[in-house]
Structures are given as structure tokens and as C-alpha cells.
Amino acid sequence: MNIAETYLGEKVLEQGLRYILHEPEKKLPLILNWAEKIATDPNHKQNIKNLKKVLEDENSNWYKFAQKLLTKTHPKVKERLAVNFFINSSLIGVPKQKQVSKKIGASVPWAILIDPTEKCNLNCLGCWAGDYQKAKELDYETMDRVLSEAEELGIYFIVVSGGEPLVRKKDLIELAEKHKDQVFHIFTNGTLIDEKFVSEMGRLGNIVVALSIEGFEKTTDFRRGEGVFKKVLHAMELMRDSGMVYGFSATYARNNTEELASEEFIDLMIEKGATFGWFFTYIPIGKDVDMEMMATPEQRAYMFERIKHFRQTKPIFLVDFWNDGEASNGCIAGGRRYFHINAAGDVEPCAFVHYSTCNIKNVSLVEALKNPLFKAYQKRQPFDENLRRPCPIIDHPEKLLEMVKESGAESTQLHDDETIDEFAEKMKKYASSWGSIAEKIWYD
Numbered sequence: 001m002n003i004a005e006t007y008l009g010e011k012v013l014e015q016g017l018r019y020i021l022h023e024p025e026k027k028l029p030l031i032l033n034w035a036e037k038i039a040t041d042p043n044h045k046q047n048i049k050n051l052k053k054v055l056e057d058e059n060s061n062w063y064k065f066a067q068k069l070l071t072k073t074h075p076k077v078k079e080r081l082a083v084n085f086f087i088n089s090s091l092i093g094v095p096k097q098k099q100v101s102k103k104i105g106a107s108v109p110w111a112i113l114i115d116p117t118e119k120c121n122l123n124c125l126g127c128w129a130g131d132y133q134k135a136k137e138l139d140y141e142t143m144d145r146v147l148s149e150a151e152e153l154g155i156y157f158i159v160v161s162g163g164e165p166l167v168r169k170k171d172l173i174e175l176a177e178k179h180k181d182q183v184f185h186i187f188t189n190g191t192l193i194d195e196k197f198v199s200e201m202g203r204l205g206n207i208v209v210a211l212s213i214e215g216f217e218k219t220t221d222f223r224r225g226e227g228v229f230k231k232v233l234h235a236m237e238l239m240r241d242s243g244m245v246y247g248f249s250a251t252y253a254r255n256n257t258e259e260l261a262s263e264e265f266i267d268l269m270i271e272k273g274a275t276f277g278w279f280f281t282y283i284p285i286g287k288d289v290d291m292e293m294m295a296t297p298e299q300r301a302y303m304f305e306r307i308k309h310f311r312q313t314k315p316i317f318l319v320d321f322w323n324d325g326e327a328s329n330g331c332i333a334g335g336r337r338y339f340h341i342n343a344a345g346d347v348e349p350c351a352f353v354h355y356s357t358c359n360i361k362n363v364s365l366v367e368a369l370k371n372p373l374f375k376a377y378q379k380r381q382p383f384d385e386n387l388r389r390p391c392p393i394i395d396h397p398e399k400l401l402e403m404v405k406e407s408g409a410e411s412t413q414l415h416d417d418e419t420i421d422e423f424a425e426k427m428k429k430y431a432s433s434w435g436s437i438a439e440k441i442w443y444d
């Protein structure tokens with residue numbers, strides 16, 4: 001029996017964590033020995049072993065990262081995140097997802113991405129959220145039901161996006177309080193974060209935010225509007241000074257890849273207190289979007305190299321959503337490890353794939369996971385043995401076309417002005433040029 005899965009086991013683990021989190025800097029080796037012993041998944045065990053090795057060097061960036069996280073974090077946040085992330089989401093969640101998955105005959109993901117609203121207080125250039133009707137919102141009761149059903153399936157990691165999710169601050173705080181065992185990872189433009197919200201984050205402990213930023217002031221304000229960069233930095237300082245765990249979220253496009261990949265930008269994020277950073281690449285969805293905004297295949301390769309370098313030198317955890325396929329054995333969408341519910345309730349394989357066969361308002365979460373578009377995804381994943389080409393949207397658009405047709409999925413875009421055939425055709429050239437570079441990077 002997996003001790004973490006029993007009620008008693010769960011309580012023992014929680015107590016153990018509380019003990020360790022008191023003076024954690026002295027107990028770091030103990031934390032890791034303990035984690036290695038109770039991990040049941042062989043991959044988790046190996047990861048912890050690797051981490052132990054890296055943390056032996058007190059001068060390493062990862063040692064500094066761990067020390068900062070353990071000593072500077074607000075006690076409530078530290079405790080809640082340790083329990084929700086390590087015990088609930090990993091030790092309890094992962095085996096439970098596997099168990100349920102066998103029972104229901106469909107993959108149970110590790111995370112759900114949900115959009116409470118399509119409303120936004122900004123109007124950013126090229127925003128994918130702009131594809132939906134501005135007025136769309138998910139009602140509180142539907143979100144509450146989805147979160148309860150998710151927990152029953154072993155899903156404890158809830159990602160929240162939009163629109164701007166913090167226009168629904170009150171509802172999000174209520175949901176995080178009610179579903180206190182889940183982690184709420186909110187992607188926000190950062191302009192609505194104030195002292196009151198930061199104090200709620202400290203009271204609850206289970207909210208982690210990622211703030212959107214495009215680079216330095218000129219670049220950020222060009223895309224997001226004048227004054228936004230200063231507001232984002234102010235929100236970062238508020239959270240840093242209160243011991244919150246937060247990160248940044250950056251979209252690299254043709255105009256800002258080098259800036260985001262610069263030493264100066266990463267150092268600024270670390271100085272402002274960011275613990276992690278997400279990198280996404282710009283996806284040209286829609287007929288009228290400017291293809292020239294997309295980062296070139298060469299820029300994508302440059303980002304790959306730069307992140308590799310930062311991982312060895314900087315005390316910050318960086319994720320490159322398109323170039324890290326190796327860590328997740330390819331695409332995670334379509335319910336394999338994650339999926340998306342948009343503000344209208346449409347169940348989509350990924351935030352960037354605006355096609356659906358069902359709406360969460362009419363089906364249970366289990367029924368949603370069995371939908372034909374997810375099945376089409378799962379039977380093809382990974383989409384390429386070269387995990388540097390993981391994505392059916394930008395790396396294998398012909399496969400996205402196949403899956404949409406096979407499943408009979410319908411477009412969820414407001415202005416349905418671009419057919420899936422047109423989109424696949426438009427992405428062909430990029431996919432093939434990236435393919436040549438990716439082959440080289442993968443086999444080198």
C-alpha cells in the first residue's frame with residue numbers, strides 16, 4: 001500500500017513536513033532523504049536523487065535557489081505549497097490519477113487549466129484571449145464543481161488563465177479557500193495585484209501567480225499599454241517583500257526574443273523576487289494576425305540554448321513550454337497531463353487549440369476526459385520521436401488537422417474566420433524549417 005494514499009499516511013506526511021519546514025535550511029538534506037524514501041514513482045525517485053547531487057555544492061545556483069525558497073518564503077505559503085504540491089499533487093495525486101485512469105478508460109491529467117473569464121482590463125497586441133467574446137464568464141458553481149470532481153480524480157494542480165483572471169479576484173479567493181488542498185497557479189497581467197490581494201495570498205498559502213511581461217519597459221508597454229511595466233514591477237516587489245512564491249510569464253516573439261533571453265532580463269526577474277519563469281512562443285491564431293510576429297526557428301533555437309545556460313547559472317526555475325518536450329515525453333495536452341476549459345466552458349485539448357467536442361456545463365469531468373478529440377490526441381502522442389518537435393500546432397500542423405477532422409471537433413473561436421485547413425497550411429513552412437533545426441539539436 002502507498003502510505004501517502006491513506007488518511008493516516010497523509011496526516012503523518014503533513015506533520016513530518018511541518019517539522020522539516022521549521023528551520024528548513026538546516027534540514028535540507030533530511031527533506032531530500034525523506035522525499036526519496038516515500039516517493040513511489042521511479043521517475044520522482046530519480047529526480048530527487050539528481051537534485052540531492054546538485055544541492056551538495058553550496059556554491060551552485062540550485063543550492064542558492066533552494067535556500068532562498070526555504071528561508072524567504074512566508075510560513076503559511078511554504079507549508080501549504082509543500083503539502084499541496086509535494087504530497088497532494090505528486091505523492092497522492094499521481095498514483096491516484098493512474099488508478100482512476102485504468103478504471104474510467106481515459107487518461108486523467110495532472111493539471112487543469114481553467115479560464116474564469118474572458119474579460120480583461122488591458123488590450124494587448126496579438127492576445128489569443130481576444131479570440132473569444134469579451135463577455136464570456138464561467139459561473140462560480142461550474143468552477144466549484146469542476147474543482148471538486150478534479151480532486152476526486154487526484155488532480156490538485158489548477159492553472160487559472162483568461163482574459164484577466166483577477167477581474168474575478170473575489171471568486172478566486174473563495175475557491176482557493178474552499179479547495180484548500182489544491183494549488184492555484186494564476187496567470188495574470190499583474191496590474192490588479194495590490195496589498196490586499198497579497199495579504200489574501202499569505203492567509204491562504206495556496207495561490208501562486210505568474211505575471212506577464214514582454215521584456216524591459218519599452219517592449220512591455222508597446223504590447224501591453226503604457227505604464228504596465230511599472231505596475232508589474234510594483235506587484236513583484238509587493239510579493240517579494242511579503243514572501244510570496246511567484247514567477248513571470250513571457251511570450252517570445254520576433255521583436256523580443258533576444259531581450260527576454262538576456263542575462264540582464266533574467267537578473268532583473270531574480271532581483272524582483274521571481275522564483276520561476278514560463279517562456280511561451282507567440283502562436284499566430286486567426287486569419288488577420290501578423291505571421292511576422294512569430295519568433296523565427298533560429299530564435300527558438302537561440303532560446304533553447306540560453307535557457308540551458310541559465311539553468312546552470314541562475315537561481316531561478318525556468319520552463320520553455322515548446323522546447324522542453326523532453327521533460328514531459330512530448331505534448332502534454334488532450335488530457336494526457338493537462339487540458340483547457342475556456343470561459344465559455346468549452347473543453348479544449350490545449351490553451352492554444354481552439355477546438356472542442358463538448359462543454360463542461362453539460363458533462364461531468366469524467367465524461368469530458370473521454371471526449372473524441374482527447375482520444376485522437378492520446379493515440380498519437382508523442383507526435384514525434386524527436387521531442388524537440390512536440391507540438392501538433394506549430395511542429396506538426398498536419399496532425400492537428402487530422403485530429404480535428406477525425407473527432408468532428410468544432411471551432412471555439414469567436415470570429416471563425418480561419419479554417420483548420422488554412423491554419424495547417426499557413427504553419428507548414430515554419431514547421432518544416434524548425435524541423436531541420438530540431439533534428440540537428442536532437443541528434444547532436
Ligand code: SF4
Pocket residue numbers: 321322330331332333350351352353390391392393394
Ligand atoms: S498542443 Fe502544443 S502547445 Fe499545447 S501542450 Fe501540446 S505541445 Fe504544448
